[in-house]
Amino acid sequence: MTAVRPNIHPTAIVDPGARLADDVTVGPLAVIGNEVEISAGCRVGAHALLQGPTRIGRNNRIDAFASIGGDPQDKKYKGERSELVIGDGNTFHEFVTINRGTAEGGGVTRIGDDNWVMAYVHVAHDCQVGSHTILANNATLAGHVELGDWVVLGGFAGVHQFCKVGAHAFAAMYSAINRDVPPFIYVAGQFAVPRGVNAEGLKRRGFDAERIAAIKRAYRTLYMSHKTLEEAKAVLAEQADGNVDLRAFSDFIARSERSLVR
Numbered sequence: 001m002t003a004v005r006p007n008i009h010p011t012a013i014v015d016p017g018a019r020l021a022d023d024v025t026v027g028p029l030a031v032i033g034n035e036v037e038i039s040a041g042c043r044v045g046a047h048a049l050l051q052g053p054t055r056i057g058r059n060n061r062i063d064a065f066a067s068i069g070g071d072p073q074d075k076k077y078k079g080e081r082s083e084l085v086i087g088d089g090n091t092f093h094e095f096v097t098i099n100r101g102t103a104e105g106g107g108v109t110r111i112g113d114d115n116w117v118m119a120y121v122h123v124a125h126d127c128q129v130g131s132h133t134i135l136a137n138n139a140t141l142a143g144h145v146e147l148g149d150w151v152v153l154g155g156f157a158g159v160h161q162f163c164k165v166g167a168h169a170f171a172a173m174y175s176a177i178n179r180d181v182p183p184f185i186y187v188a189g190q191f192a193v194p195r196g197v198n199a200e201g202l203k204r205r206g207f208d209a210e211r212i213a214a215i216k217r218a219y220r221t222l223y224m225s226h227k228t229l230e231e232a233k234a235v236l237a238e239q240a241d242g243n244v245d246l247r248a249f250s251d252f253i254a255r256s257e258r259s260l261v262r
């Protein structure tokens with residue numbers, strides 16, 4: 001049982017079955033439900049709603065009116081136990097909504113570390129979000145979406161259910177993603193199509209000119225060589241020999257089940 005402490009506003013409601021670290025701050029009229037675990041250094045804003053089972057790591061910021069850990073918006077959901085697991089150092093701005101998982105999707109929605117999630121973003125059931133991502137205002141992830149590390153989604157970008165977006169990819173504002181997006185590339189449009197390599201983002205993360213040039217060669221193989229997908233996969237596998245970036249690129253393409261943005 002969590003006793004009311006000075007850093008929990010007197011108008012907040014904290015269920016006796018919630019577990020909060022001693023220094024967690026909870027704002028006015030926030031509601032924290034049963035089986036919500038919040039680790040040290042977290043701040044919960046006014047009117048936020050947190051439902052369980054949800055586990056939240058250290059130093060997360062949850063702003064006003066966010067709804068975290070709600071039931072999945074899936075008509076097949078029948079009340080079975082499911083979870084939301086959030087890592088460390090994330091920021092969830094106003095009105096963000098994140099749903100727990102479903103039995104069909106493995107039962108867990110996961111958010112990694114150091115993600116920047118802007119106002120009105122929705123993360124649906126069973127999504128798997130990596131670390132260091134940026135989801136701009138109103139970006140939306142349908143159920144079972146996977147985002148790799150360092151992905152950036154522009155404002156109002158939407159990702160169709162079961163799609164995967166590889167690490168370091170960038171989607172422009174209003175992108176409608178209905179196929180898998182390989183790592184390192186830039187996509188835009190409705191529906192989203194490849195527009196090149198996310199070179200500026202890679203530079204900001206310390207990729208040198210040689211690494212970026214190798215990724216650009218792989219991009220040309222996949223998108224500009226007029227090869228069939230199977231032919232391009234074979235060439236990419238050869239290019240990836242001994243190169244960790246191109247191995248990630250090639251492996252992602254080999255594993256894609258929904259087809260790639262083309």
